[in-house]
Amino acid sequence: MRPIILNLAIALTALMLMAMGPMPIQSSRHKPNLNSDGQSDVHLTAAELQKADRRGWGTRPIFSRLIEKHDRYQQVFEQWRKLVAIHAATLAGMVTSLPIAADLNKNTILKIFSQSTGCGDSLDYQDIFAAWENRWSGTWSNGVPQYHCWYSSSQFNDRWIQPVTISEFDFIELCYTETMINKGKADIAINVYCPKDGISGWVSKRQHGGLEIPHIGYRIDDTTLIWICQIKEPAKLFERGEEWLIFLERVNRTSQPHKYQIYGKCVTMNKHICREKDNNTAHAGNYYAIHN
Numbered sequence: 001m002r003p004i005i006l007n008l009a010i011a012l013t014a015l016m017l018m019a020m021g022p023m024p025i026q027s028s029r030h031k032p033n034l035n036s037d038g039q040s041d042v043h044l045t046a047a048e049l050q051k052a053d054r055r056g057w058g059t060r061p062i063f064s065r066l067i068e069k070h071d072r073y074q075q076v077f078e079q080w081r082k083l084v085a086i087h088a089a090t091l092a093g094m095v096t097s098l099p100i101a102a103d104l105n106k107n108t109i110l111k112i113f114s115q116s117t118g119c120g121d122s123l124d125y126q127d128i129f130a131a132w133e134n135r136w137s138g139t140w141s142n143g144v145p146q147y148h149c150w151y152s153s154s155q156f157n158d159r160w161i162q163p164v165t166i167s168e169f170d171f172i173e174l175c176y177t178e179t180m181i182n183k184g185k186a187d188i189a190i191n192v193y194c195p196k197d198g199i200s201g202w203v204s205k206r207q208h209g210g211l212e213i214p215h216i217g218y219r220i221d222d223t224t225l226i227w228i229c230q231i232k233e234p235a236k237l238f239e240r241g242e243e244w245l246i247f248l249e250r251v252n253r254t255s256q257p258h259k260y261q262i263y264g265k266c267v268t269m270n271k272h273i274c275r276e277k278d279n280n281t282a283h284a285g286n287y288y289a290i291h292n
Helices: 008-017 046-050 061-071 074-086 088-096 106-113 174-182
Strands: 134-140 145-150 154-156 159-167 187-194 198-205 211-221 224-229 243-252 259-269 274-276 283-289
Touching: 061 174, 061 187, 061 198, 074 088, 074 211, 088 106, 088 243, 088 259, 088 274, 106 211, 134 259, 145 283, 159 174, 174 187, 198 224
Parallel strands: none
Antiparallel strands: 134 145, 134 283, 145 159, 154 159, 159 187, 187 198, 198 211, 211 224, 224 243, 243 259, 259 274, 259 283
């Protein structure tokens, strides 16, 4: 889901994206104001949020270019999955050592990492990202507020694609995405599921420079995903790198409000080695749902 050695600041910034996850200051009860920049309208209901994909987001140039960029990476994603399979046991151990993984079974994760698509048991794939469909507000581990909108997935031929907007300023509606990106106040992302290719995704980061973050994903259950990604400079997208980020993302739908947690690690990995980076610092975010 590059030959660049990232410093901690960039790594933390990039992690905030992924994930296709949220960012933000107060609890789920924080309700920002609508303004001329197109920041969120608090009157948008949960049902309207879920139907946002019907507004034609996939035809917006900024998203269609992101999908094209993702699709050009398909062979690279296949190579990444083969690499993960080689180190499945080590990576599974890293995941289960994270603070929110106490109830996860290492052998189950090992098995999923060894699969060609990494999707585990069958399910209604239209809803593969359904647990994350919401507005999420919380704070990343560096103290920066985050606002994420995860919309419902739309079908494009044999794929389901979910659009996501990310901001450190406010919730960003799809119709204002271009405006906010041009102001450097938003990032965009997609999460993709294809029965043949599995789960993948892409984040285009514009709030702190023009970084690209391709991902591959692994589904553990309806509310648990693992993402493995690299942070790339646009001119070096296809250069091979050994620095990776691995994230465990979970949604707790029994809490009030619903809670979305992300924990990640920096990893050095190639065909021969797989280890946590020296002085590795946990990257984490806790986000709360606006709509339950």
